[in-house]
Amino acid sequence: MDEKPTTRKDSGFCSLRYGLALIMHFSNFTMITQRVSLSIAIIAMVNSTQHQDPDNTSTEGPLTDPLSNQSRSIKDFGTRAAVYQWSTETQGIIFSSISYGIILTLIPSGYLAGIFGAKHILGAGLLISSLLTLFTPMAAEFGVILVIAIRTVQGMAQGMAWTGQFTIWAKWAPPLERSKLTSIAGSGAAFGSFIILCVGGLITQALGWPFVFYIFGSIGCVCCVLWFTVIYDDPMNHPCISGKEKEHITSSLAQQSSSPRRSIPIKAMVRCLPLWAIFMGFFSHFWLCTIIITYLPTYISTVLHVNIRDSGVLSSLPFIAASSCTVLGGQMADFLLSRNLLSLITVRKLFSSLGLLLPSLCAVALPFVTSSYITTIVLLILIPGTSNLCDSGFIINTLDVAPRYASFLMGISRGFGLTAGIISSTTTGFLISQDSESGWRNVFFLSAAVNMFGLIFYLIFGQAEIQNWAKERTLTRF
Numbered sequence: 001m002d003e004k005p006t007t008r009k010d011s012g013f014c015s016l017r018y019g020l021a022l023i024m025h026f027s028n029f030t031m032i033t034q035r036v037s038l039s040i041a042i043i044a045m046v047n048s049t050q051h052q053d054p055d056n057t058s059t060e061g062p063l064t065d066p067l068s069n070q071s072r073s074i075k076d077f078g079t080r081a082a083v084y085q086w087s088t089e090t091q092g093i094i095f096s097s098i099s100y101g102i103i104l105t106l107i108p109s110g111y112l113a114g115i116f117g118a119k120h121i122l123g124a125g126l127l128i129s130s131l132l133t134l135f136t137p138m139a140a141e142f143g144v145i146l147v148i149a150i151r152t153v154q155g156m157a158q159g160m161a162w163t164g165q166f167t168i169w170a171k172w173a174p175p176l177e178r179s180k181l182t183s184i185a186g187s188g189a190a191f192g193s194f195i196i197l198c199v200g201g202l203i204t205q206a207l208g209w210p211f212v213f214y215i216f217g218s219i220g221c222v223c224c225v226l227w228f229t230v231i232y233d234d235p236m237n238h239p240c241i242s243g244k245e246k247e248h249i250t251s252s253l254a255q256q257s258s259s260p261r262r263s264i265p266i267k268a269m270v271r272c273l274p275l276w277a278i279f280m281g282f283f284s285h286f287w288l289c290t291i292i293i294t295y296l297p298t299y300i301s302t303v304l305h306v307n308i309r310d311s312g313v314l315s316s317l318p319f320i321a322a323s324s325c326t327v328l329g330g331q332m333a334d335f336l337l338s339r340n341l342l343s344l345i346t347v348r349k350l351f352s353s354l355g356l357l358l359p360s361l362c363a364v365a366l367p368f369v370t371s372s373y374i375t376t377i378v379l380l381i382l383i384p385g386t387s388n389l390c391d392s393g394f395i396i397n398t399l400d401v402a403p404r405y406a407s408f409l410m411g412i413s414r415g416f417g418l419t420a421g422i423i424s425s426t427t428t429g430f431l432i433s434q435d436s437e438s439g440w441r442n443v444f445f446l447s448a449a450v451n452m453f454g455l456i457f458y459l460i461f462g463q464a465e466i467q468n469w470a471k472e473r474t475l476t477r478f
Helices: 016-045 074-078 088-116 118-142 144-163 165-172 175-207 210-230 243-252 266-270 273-303 308-338 344-368 373-392 403-434 436-461
Strands: none
Touching: 016 088, 016 118, 016 144, 016 165, 016 175, 016 210, 016 243, 016 273, 088 118, 088 144, 088 273, 088 403, 118 144, 118 165, 118 210, 144 165, 144 403, 165 175, 165 403, 175 210, 175 273, 175 308, 175 373, 273 308, 273 344, 273 373, 273 403, 273 436, 308 344, 308 373, 344 373, 344 436, 403 436
């Protein structure tokens, strides 16, 4: 039977834990804008319509004497931004390099965050990612190898920042509020995608593509100040928390083991099919989501033949839907649980099914409706929107089956997801380089097949009870 802990209500949305959720929302917003910024800027960075110098990897507009034109506008400065001769295959490698970096630090950072606290590890990752974003235009001037290196290290920093969030929620989120709190925090990624894709093209046209990196890198630095000021690992240590809220959180989590751990039950985890169900769900979910985040501006630009400004605006629409669906899905999931309408595992499987099946249907339909501009845009909006319903499904399932190891397991889960992202980004670049029309069709069909595999696996093996090895005090050694 699924456990449904009952807790008495407190101040709800006016409480400190919801303030922390908003700070994490802003942090996730910052990280995703820094990640996606290249996807929108690269359209201008490799603009083949501009003159290319065959002897160089980049070209610039004619230089002028600054003393003779002191009133030159920022827009004129932006038009001198360099243009690079990067092939489609090279762009695919650049896109996937940040995933390589993330996957390198997901597991160790999740483990270390559980031991030493998530505040400093996450904050450091956010700060490093922000600084590297600021240096990306300079790296491009030195060549594609340095860009790949910068993006890889930036991915390592973001891997530190993504994973440890669940360490904080394991101590801050009452069981009946997990979906709401994590969905508020997680929706920052979708909202960030909306903003960067909406304004990225406008910034590129008005100021030049380097300012996309300068602006969102600077926002990240501001977010770091907010993070280190407000975030605390444990509600017991926060100087601003009320006694009522502290009692509410600690009493709701009292039934969960909080004994210290010095080792991790690796063997038990490897044999645990419910964990593998979560891992396969992440793999499937990230496969299609990575394609949408990375290649959506390119798809709209090449298939619908839209200019960079309109391409950015249109590319942003799916992610405002995703942000809304994330929050609404979390509210609905906790509503169903709090009213005892459905069991915990039923809620997790319901939202996982909606989040994997619906976007698959939309993806399969896309190649057949390219002649209809409106229908194509509607389907592109529905894919990320419905995909984010998974945030109330297997995405937070580790908090149900093993809350003591939630951060570590989230690192492994995202490792599977980022592996899927690496494969899907590289595969997409290869397929569309062969033939655009058939390439995109194969990309979407393959994505739907991967989603169906993950869904079936999760429906068969997914669980929501705390696993026996997650309750034990004496743990299996490495």
